[in-house]
Amino acid sequence: MDAMLDTEGKETSATHGAYRKLRELILTGELPPGQKLKIxxxxxxxxxxxxxxxxxxxxxxxxxxxxxxxxRGFRAAPVSKCNFEEILLLRCNLEETALRASITNADAAWEDRLVLRHHHMKKASQNGAQDFEDAHKAFHMALLDNSKLPLLLRYCSQLYDLNIRYRYLAAGGSSYKKRDIAAEHQQILDAALNHDADGATRHLIDHYRRTGEYLSSQMEP
Amino acid sequence: MDAMLDTEGKETSATHGAYRKLRELILTGELPPGQKLKIxxxxxxxxxxxxxxxxxxxxxxxxxxxxxxxxRGFRAAPVSKCNFEEILLLRCNLEETALRASITNADAAWEDRLVLRHHHMKKASQNGAQDFEDAHKAFHMALLDNSKLPLLLRYCSQLYDLNIRYRYLAAGGSSYKKRDIAAEHQQILDAALNHDADGATRHLIDHYRRTGEYLSSQMEP
DNA sequence: GTCTCCAAAAATATCGATATTATTTGACAT
DNA sequence: ATGTCAAATAATATCGATATTTTTGGAGAC
Incomplete structure (x- = not known):
């Protein structure tokens, strides 16, 4: 149809392209919660x-x-403190299950992947915020993906995205950098590499709870 | 457009109607797993x-x-023993969380709802299989819905449906009746009404595991 | 006999237009 | 003034047709 200028060359279907863009707009809050989405x-x-x-x-x-x-059409999903707290609760539950399963299945290839993702995340923290966001998610999902439980991973990924939306809404997406998040990541990584399931899940859950408390304190009732 | 013969009178949008019908066809196995779904x-x-x-x-x-x-279009989701076992695992985990939360929030209105759903289910077991299926799901969801955790309920409902699909595929949807399922339901109900969280979750999980083992034994590796 | 490649067929994805349904606006009666 | 109802307006949902892509099938070369 168009001159097929495949300079970008990655989007195959218009539907998928629209999906990605819209998703981004909603996650970052450019399309705010509750907003009517007219075709x-x-x-x-x-x-x-x-x-x-x-x-x-x-x-x-x-x-x-x-x-x-x-x-009556579509609208961006609304947000609420209640919803946020449910997301936090479910993440703690599901990610603990997934992380323990990942450690049970631990092997050298997984450990390599973890180290690599962690390294990329550290590098990306000097680049733009979007790069860091992507690398951060990749690291967290790498922790879980050795569980070999695709449904569970899907839920974790969904909840991750719902959560990051609250981060953007609460503070433009950068507030969580002010805490020493690098140390927390390092602790999780080390425990995982040592196959210390209890330690890894404890650090992971603390990591979420700490962010959760901060965000929760920033919201109206 | 048509003569608007609202004899049925319940389906508002064509999309929603198509969704319901298609869902039914896939759940019952009339559209078998893996099948290409041509528009x-x-x-x-x-x-x-x-x-x-x-x-x-x-x-x-x-x-x-x-x-x-x-x-390249759509196809009915494939099935596998692996997938079935993951569904079982997640159901046990998520439904335990939901049931415990429900019991924590227990009040008279919830108990009334439970008793009612249980009664309807018993009555429906003499009617058609479809009626029983609906009542069965309604009872199980009633156990969970006092948790007031909408995301969790959504996941439980999804996993319930994925599971029932395996029941239909394994035995035409009636095999599970051969066990004394009524007694199991009664145990769960009684424990819930007594606010006995440990007992209720134990009975619920046993209920699932027992069905799971039977179905699992019926499947190829 | 098998492999490669090109043309024909089928199916998907997308567009533009129309019918349907919700929402708003304004006139009228109270 | 205010509340109600009807026409106008806007938006959604749906259809029919077209362009794009994938799959199929068969002719020719090795």
């Missing part, structure tokens, strides 16, 4: 047709980032 | 347009009942 408006914003936009919104519904109101 | 074919089967079918398939993707292969 026409988004069609312009993402310059594509109405069908891809609709499908992207349907997909985001599964990620719980968009709500569909039957016959 | 045209479904368009005929559900007699509606291509757009509602497409959106319904997108929604089912979130339920993990349909897989989307980029640019």
């Amino acid at each position: 026409e408006q988004l069609r312009g914003l993402l310059d594509t047709g109405a069908s891809p936009v609709r499908e992207a919104l349907s997909l985001l519904t599964s990620d719980m980032l968009v709500e569909r109101i039957d016959q | 045209e074919q479904l368009r005929g089967l559900l007699d509606t347009g291509a757009s509602p079918v497409r959106e319904a398939l997108s929604l089912l993707t979130s339920d993990m009942l349909v897989e989307r292969i980029d640019q």
Whole structure:
């Protein structure tokens, strides 16, 4: 259709492209919680047709980032302290399960992956915030992915994204850097490499609870 | 458009109707695992347009009942013993969390709901299998829904559906009736009404494990 | 006989237009 | 003034048609 300028060359389907962009806009808060998402408006914003936009919104519904109101369109999922606390609770529960399973299955290849992801994350912390966000998620997911439990990983990934949204909303996405998060990551990594399941899960959960308390204190009731 | 014959009168949007029907077809195994889901074919089967079918398939993707292969359409999600065992594991974990929270929040209204759902389930066991299925799910979800944790409930509901699919696939949906399932339900109900969190979760998990072992034994490696 | 490559067929993804449904606006009666 | 109802407006949901991509099938070369 267009001149097929594959300078970017990565997006195959319009639906998938719209999905990625919309997801980003909602996660970062550029499309604020509760906002009505009109098809026409988004069609312009993402310059594509109405069908891809609709499908992207349907997909985001599964990620719980968009709500569909039957016959009345879509809107960005609302936020609440209650919702945030549930996310925190579930993350602690599910990530503990996944991390323990990962350590049970530990092998050299996994340890290599961990070390590598950790290194990349440290390097990325000097680059832009977006680079760090990506590397941070990659490190956390690497901790879990040796569990070989795809459904569980999917849930963890979903909850991770829901959580990061609250970080962006509370403080523009950089507040958590002020704590000494590097040390916390190092502790988790070391425990995992030592196959110390109890220690690793304790550090991981502390890591989440600490961030959680800070964010929770910043929100209205 | 049509003569709007609202004899049925419940389905508002074509998308939602297609979603419900497709979901049913996949859960019961009428559309077997791994099967290619061609738009045209479904368009005929559900007699509606291509757009509602497409959106319904997108929604089912979130339920993990349909897989989307980029640019290559959709297919019914595959099954495997591995996948089944993960579902069982996660259900035990998540439903325990939810049930304990429900009991923590226990009040008279919840207990009434439980008794009622249990009664309806017993009554429905004399009706058709579909009626019983619905009542069975309603009872199990009632056990959990006093947790007031909507995300958790959503995951439990999803996993419940994924599990029931295996029941249909393994034995046409009626095999589990041969065990004395009524007694097991009664035990769970009684423990819940007594606010006995340990007993209730133990009975619930045994209930799942027993069904799980039976189904697992019926599957190829 | 097998492999490669190209053309034909089928299926998907996307667009533009239309019908349907919700929302707003303003006139009228109280 | 205020509340209610109806027409106008806007937005969603759906359809039919087209462009793109994948898959199929078969002709020719080695």
